[in-house]
Amino acid sequence: MVISAHGPVQPELSRPGERGSAVVDFVLVGGLLTMFFLAIIQLTLVLHVRNTLIDAAASGARYGTLADRNASDAQERTRSLIGMALNEGFAEQISAQEVTVQGMRTLEVTVRSPMPVIGFIGPRDMLEVKGHAAVQP
Secondary structure, X not given: OEEEXXXXXXXXXXXXXXXXXXXXXXXXXXXXXXXXXXXHHHHHHHHHHHHHHHHHHHHHHHHHOOOOOOXXXXXXXXXXXXXXXXXXXXXXXXXXXXXXXXXXXXXXXXXXXXXXXXXXXXXXXXXXXXXXXXXXX
């Protein structure tokens, strides 16, 4: 409270046209920050799924190139790793074949899986990753 020559004066807390605008600001900024946070979480989930699939494909390819293993063993190993780490739904399309890369025989394991757009739900066959390993002579 301020005292002037004419008596006590109440301080003006806000302009009359801006009453209630703090609530609107809070809701708008809070909604924007929430959407931004959820987008970052979803991007993190997509990268996690992609990196897990790449690791499983590469591990499956290395397993398939061992002396007593073949391409079908690589597929099963990849399917098992994806099933343990993510979900069986991500391990539906796995293929393995021998290819030549720079004159060297390699086993290539390809995984096609859904890309998680909302949580783990997303369109099928949008994410394709490959893993390679040199075939032992």
